[in-house]
Structure formats: C-alpha cells, structure tokens
Amino acid sequence: MITRTATIGAPNGLHARPAALFVDAVEESGLDVTISFRGETADAGSLLEVLTLGAEHGDEVELATEDDGAGEALDRLVELLVRGDA
Amino acid sequence: MSAPRALSGLGVSVGFGLGPAVRVRPVPGVDPSEPAAVDAAADGARVREALAAVATRLEARAERADGEGREILLMTAKLATDRGLAKSVDKQLAAGAGMTRAVHDAMEGYVGKLQQLGGYMAQRATDLYDVRDRAISELRGLPEPGVPEMTGPGVVVAHDLAPAETAVLDPSLVLGIVTEVGGPTSHTAILASGLGIPAVVRVAGAGDIAEGEVVALDGGTGEVVVAPSEEQRDAFRLRAERRRAALAGSWGPGRTADGHAVPLLANVGTLADALRAAEQDVEGVGLFRTEFLFLDRQEPPSLDEQTATYTEALRAFGDRRVVIRTLDAGADKPLPFADLGAEENPALGRRGLRLSRAREDLLDTQLAALAAAQSATGADLRVMAPMVATVEEARWFAGRVRAHGLASVGIMIETPASAVRSAHLLDGLDFASIGTNDLTQYTMAADRMQGELADLLSPWQPAVLDMVQMACEGGSTTGAGVGVCGEAAGDPLLALVLVGLGVSSLSMSPNKVAAVRVALGLHPVERCRELAGLALGARTAPEARDLVAGAADPIARELAQA
Numbered sequence: 001m002i003t004r005t006a007t008i009g010a011p012n013g014l015h016a017r018p019a020a021l022f023v024d025a026v027e028e029s030g031l032d033v034t035i036s037f038r039g040e041t042a043d044a045g046s047l048l049e050v051l052t053l054g055a056e057h058g059d060e061v062e063l064a065t066e067d068d069g070a071g072e073a074l075d076r077l078v079e080l081l082v083r084g085d086a
Numbered sequence: 087m088s089a090p091r092a093l094s095g096l097g098v099s100v101g102f103g104l105g106p107a108v109r110v111r112p113v114p115g116v117d118p119s120e121p122a123a124v125d126a127a128a129d130g131a132r133v134r135e136a137l138a139a140v141a142t143r144l145e146a147r148a149e150r151a152d153g154e155g156r157e158i159l160l161m162t163a164k165l166a167t168d169r170g171l172a173k174s175v176d177k178q179l180a181a182g183a184g185m186t187r188a189v190h191d192a193m194e195g196y197v198g199k200l201q202q203l204g205g206y207m208a209q210r211a212t213d214l215y216d217v218r219d220r221a222i223s224e225l226r227g228l229p230e231p232g233v234p235e236m237t238g239p240g241v242v243v244a245h246d247l248a249p250a251e252t253a254v255l256d257p258s259l260v261l262g263i264v265t266e267v268g269g270p271t272s273h274t275a276i277l278a279s280g281l282g283i284p285a286v287v288r289v290a291g292a293g294d295i296a297e298g299e300v301v302a303l304d305g306g307t308g309e310v311v312v313a314p315s316e317e318q319r320d321a322f323r324l325r326a327e328r329r330r331a332a333l334a335g336s337w338g339p340g341r342t343a344d345g346h347a348v349p350l351l352a353n354v355g356t357l358a359d360a361l362r363a364a365e366q367d368v369e370g371v372g373l374f375r376t377e378f379l380f381l382d383r384q385e386p387p388s389l390d391e392q393t394a395t396y397t398e399a400l401r402a403f404g405d406r407r408v409v410i411r412t413l414d415a416g417a418d419k420p421l422p423f424a425d426l427g428a429e430e431n432p433a434l435g436r437r438g439l440r441l442s443r444a445r446e447d448l449l450d451t452q453l454a455a456l457a458a459a460q461s462a463t464g465a466d467l468r469v470m471a472p473m474v475a476t477v478e479e480a481r482w483f484a485g486r487v488r489a490h491g492l493a494s495v496g497i498m499i500e501t502p503a504s505a506v507r508s509a510h511l512l513d514g515l516d517f518a519s520i521g522t523n524d525l526t527q528y529t530m531a532a533d534r535m536q537g538e539l540a541d542l543l544s545p546w547q548p549a550v551l552d553m554v555q556m557a558c559e560g561g562s563t564t565g566a567g568v569g570v571c572g573e574a575a576g577d578p579l580l581a582l583v584l585v586g587l588g589v590s591s592l593s594m595s596p597n598k599v600a601a602v603r604v605a606l607g608l609h610p611v612e613r614c615r616e617l618a619g620l621a622l623g624a625r626t627a628p629e630a631r632d633l634v635a636g637a638a639d640p641i642a643r644e645l646a647q648a
Binding site: 016 | 164165168169171173196200202203206214
C-alpha cells in the first residue's frame with residue numbers, strides 16, 4: 001500500500017466543482033483510492049463520500065491505494081488537491 | 087366529458103389562463119408493502135438500474151437547460167450514479183431492507199452528514215432528496231415526481247409549488263398555476279407574477295383535477311373552472327379581450343386624470359429581470375433586490391463583480407431612477423459567509439439592516455460598488471435599507487451611504503415602528519418606500535408564508551392602510567417622498583387608495599404597470615382621496631375592497647378582477 005498526504009488548496013474547501021473534478025480524476029485513473037480525513041476513510045471515487053468528509057481549505061487529507069505501482073498517479077491526484085483551482 | 091366544476095381560491099397573479107391540466111406529481115414515499123430483500127445482489131442491480139435511469143433523464147433535461155439550472159441538473163445526475171451511494175444501498179439491502187427502504191435510508195445517512203456540515207453542503211441535501219424521490223418512483227413504477235417536463239402549453243396544477251419549481255417554469259408553456267395551498271405573498275406567488283403567469287392559490291378541490299382536464303382560471307378574481315362549458319370559455323375569453331382593449335392605449339408616465347404625477351416603477355430581483363424591465367414602459371426601478379448576488383455562495387461577491395453588475399443595470403435604465411435596496415438576508419435565507427447562527431424566529435431576528443450592522447464589511451463593499459457604478463454611469467441611483475425600526479438605524483445607514491458619496495438615501499418602511507414614527511425616521515433622509523408585504527405581516531402579526539392566514543395578510547386590512555397613511559403623513563412633514571414597492575402597488579384599485587393616502591410612486595412587477603396606469607388615468611387625485619377615505623372608514627378588509635370597487639370607475643374595477 002502507498003499513501004500520500006495533501007493539503008486542500010481550493011479556497012472553498014473540497015466542495016462542489018473541485019470535489020467533482022477530483023473524483024473524475026480518480027475514476028479516470030482506474031485505481032481504488034481511499035481518502036481519509038479526521039479518522040474517516042472514504043472511497044475517493046465517490047463524490048458523495050468525498051463531499052461528506054467536509055474537508056476545508058488548508059485541511060490535510062491522506063490518499064491511499066493498494067496498488068504499489070500507482071505512485072505517479074497518486075502524485076497527480078495530490079497535485080490536483082493542492083492546486084485547488086480545479 | 088365531465089360537467090363543469092367551479093372552484094375558487096385566491097388570485098395571486100393576474101391574467102386569464104385556459105388549457106389542459108399538467109399535474110405536479112406528489113413525492114412518493116417508501117413502498118409500505120414491499121417485501122424485505124431476499125436476493126440482495128439482484129435487488130442491488132435493480133436499484134443501480136433505477137439510479138442510472140434517473141441520471142439519464144436528468145442529463146437529458148440538463149441538455150435543454152442553460153446556465154445555473156444546467157449545472158445543478160448535471161451535478162444531481164452525478165450524485166445519482168455515485169458508487170458510494172450504490173454501496174450504501176447494498177449495505178441496507180444486505181441488512182434485509184426492501185429496495186425503496188434501502189434507497190431512502192442510504193440517502194438519509196448522507197443527508198444527515200451534509201446537514202451537519204451546514205452552509206453549501208446542507209443545501210445539497212435538496213439535490214439528494216430529488217434523486218431519492220425520482221429513484222423511488224422509478225422502482226415503484228410511478229411517474230417522476232415534481233413538475234413534469236412540458237412539451238405543450240398547459241395549466242400547472244399542484245398541491246403546492248416550491249419556489250425553485252416555480253422559478254424554472256417556462257412562461258411560454260405554462261398558461262396558469264393552480265395550487266391547493268400557498269399564500270398571497272409567498273415567494274411562489276411573487277415569482278409567478280414576475281414571470282407573468284396567472285396564478286390562483288388555496289383552491290379547495292384542486293387535488294381532484296385530473297391530468298389533461300381543461301382548466302380555466304382568472305388570476306385576478308381567483309375563479310377556477312374545471313372542464314368549462316363553451317359559454318364559460320367564451321366568458322373568460324371575452325374578459326381577456328376587454329382587458330386587452332382597455333390596456334391597449336396605456337403608455338407613458340403614470341398620471342391621475344388631472345395630471346398629478348405618480349411614477350410607475352418596476353420591482354426586480356436579478357440582473358436579467360432588470361434588463362428585461364428596462365425595455366418596458368416603466369419609469370425606472372422602485373425596488374432592486376440585491377440578494378441574488380449573495381445567495382448560493384461560499385464567499386461574498388467581490389467589489390469588482392458587484393460594481394460590474396450594478397453598472398450594467400444602471401446603464402440599462404439611462405436617466406430613469408433606480409432604487410437599490412442593500413442586502414436583505416437573515417436566518418431564513420442564511421449566507422455561509424454571514425451566518426449569525428440559527429434563530430427561533432428569523433422574521434423577527436437579525437435580518438435586513440440588522441445584519442448589515444453586525445457585518446459592516448458587507449455593507450461597505452456593497453456601497454463602494456454602488457458608488458463606483460454611479461460615477462461610471464451618472465445614473466439617478468437611490469439607495470435604501472431594508473428592515474429599519476429606529477431613528478438610530480436610519481441615521482447610521484444614511485451616514486454610511488453618504489460617506490460613500492451617494493446622494494440619495496432612503497429606508498424601507500416595513501415595520502409598524504417605522505410607519506408610526508416616520509416623521510422622526512425620515513428626518514434628514516431623501517425618501518422612503520413602503521414594503522406592504524412585510525408591513526402587513528408585522529402589523530397583523532401573521533406569517534406571510536402561512537397560506538392559512540391569507541385573510542389576515544390582505545393589504546386591504548384597515549390597520550395596514552392606517553399604517554400607510556401614518557407613514558405618508560410623516561413623509562410630508564419632512565419632505566421625503568413615500569412610495570410603495572409591495573405587491574399592493576400592482577392592484578389597480580388599491581393603487582388608487584395608496585395614491586389617495588399620499589403615496590408618491592408605485593413599484594410593482596412590470597407586467598402590472600399597464601393596468602395601474604389605466605386606473606390612475608381614470609381618477610383625479612381628489613377622487614383617489616375619497617376612495618382612500620372610504621377604505622379607511624371600512625371595518626374589515628373585504629368591506630374596504632367592496633366599498634372602493636363600488637365607487638371606482640368600472641374599467642378600473644374590471645382590471646382589478648383580471
């Protein structure tokens with residue numbers, strides 16, 4: 001399993017559009033990715049689960065996948081969250 | 087064909103409508119007779135199919151929508167096929183719930199979380215409920231709930247319509263609205279009248295109107311006829327013709343028969359409204375609500391965005407006056423960036439100017455944007471505050487507005503306190519505008535959203551007319567003009583009474599201006615004063631209206647009915 005941490009860059013937090021674009025990117029990657037925040041772990045491919053985490057601007061989340069070859073893909077997802085202009 | 091049935095309700099948006107009923111379908115609940123899940127995997131697959139069907143239909147609807155409506159529909163479609171949702175449905179099924187119960191409970195889990203997060207997230211709960219209701223209908227083999235997509239003209243018949251449902255109705259297809267509940271100053275009624283769709287609310291028996299049955303309605307009198315006879319249809323049509331004839335020659339500034347000027351202005355609630363109104367025969371804007379800039383956002387609109395919006399609106403009106411009301415928000419329409427917390431009683435809480443005093447930064451940005459728009463256009467801009475009750479508030483607001491270099495300052499008169507003491511509140515101000523909807527609600531202590539209290543909420547209530555008179559007397563002491571910008575201003579008979587009470591301008595939905603202009607032109611100002619005297623002398627609201635209707639010109643009476 002590999003993990004990455006990311007600080008949410010979107011000014012309004014992981015809401016609406018940024019969340020939808022992140023979930024789309026997870027789906028496109030074809031990976032099973034989880035996103036954890038404040039002790040809750042959610043399926044990163046589910047918009048509802050991602051939204052209900054309630055991560056705000058500046059919060060730190062952890063991404064994880066069982067696929068050990070997916071380091072680069074995970075890095076791209078981190079970048080998307082950090083950039084926050086999604 | 088069934089025999090004609092005459093129903094009656096409250097006319098809340100004038101005009102005639104005649105067409106087949108389009109029934110708004112009720113929201114289905116969990117199927118009470120469904121069996122518990124036997125084969126959770128098969129049931130899970132069926133629920134996924136239902137959710138996918140819902141998503142496809144929402145996407146198809148999004149194709150035909152534009153702007154914000156399209157975004158909302160696409161987002162809602164995305165939620166329907168969410169894999170987290172499908173998994174939690176599976177969990178419910180595995181625990182033995184039936185299919186509709188599983189969908190219901192899975193949604194409830196997410197809605198609870200969204201509501202805890204508050205603000206923007208809490209508002210998404212509505213979208214989830216929409217998906218839930220559509221999916222449950224699909225599983226139960228029932229038609230989709232809500233307003234069906236209309237392919238031809240018709241009359242929308244509902245138990246009740248949410249403002250969001252009303253706002254997306256297409257005025258080119260919706261010939262009328264008939265609801266079983268609702269009130270005269272509910273936002274749905276106001277939206278319908280803004281869209282120019284005739285509407286009658288609180289119609290007992292509306293629930294029995296079948297899909298496709300022909301419905302005739304008169305949004306002035308509140309008459310509704312189901313399956314009307316040829317004669318009844320003709321009578322409705324004839325009235326419509328007469329009304330058109332009476333209005334045909336109506337143009338130009340508002341004047342009484344003896345030439346006393348009463349500017350006729352438009353109430354607008356969005357930039358698009360304002361641009362539409364600017365093309366019509368109105369003398370300006372008497373109430374420009376600015377909430378649309380602030381709602382459904384995480385952050386307040388920037389100075390630049392506000393300046394651009396106000397500039398575009400002011401430019402459209404050239405040298406005609408534009409009265410802009412500063413932000414009127416409160417606990418009933420909370421803003422994530424200006425949430426002062428939940429209140430027991432939002433109508434009596436920190437709303438309107440009270441919120442501005444708690445969040446001066448919001449007001450200052452708004453005033454700076456208005457000042458910039460004014461200097462860019464040289465427009466006749468006037469600025470007023472909502473929900474003012476005391477001299478201190480009025481002075482504080484005037485100081486703020488003038489500090490930004492804006493010349494004309496006024497207040498809304500919506501509280502009995504400001505009506506009774508208007509001579510003191512208006513001292514040093516340029517104008518006032520009576521918001522009859524809120525003034526009625528606060529004078530009668532009757533919630534304007536409460537359809538059951540409709541008779542208390544009539545602006546013909548003698549106590550409300552007394553308030554208007556007092557407000558005008560105060561204005562005449564200080565020299566501040568007192569206008570009216572509530573729905574009352576758009577009733578041709580009541581408009582005569584208001585002018586007789588000393589009201590100096592009338593602001594209403596633009597589609598009501600022509601009828602009011604005709605009514606004014608038929609009565610000299612002295613006659614308006616006599617009509618006002620009759621109304622003030624009445625003991626009850628219906629008596630006030632009857633006395634005025636009996637004494638006014640028959641054409642004005644007929645316009646008020648139609």
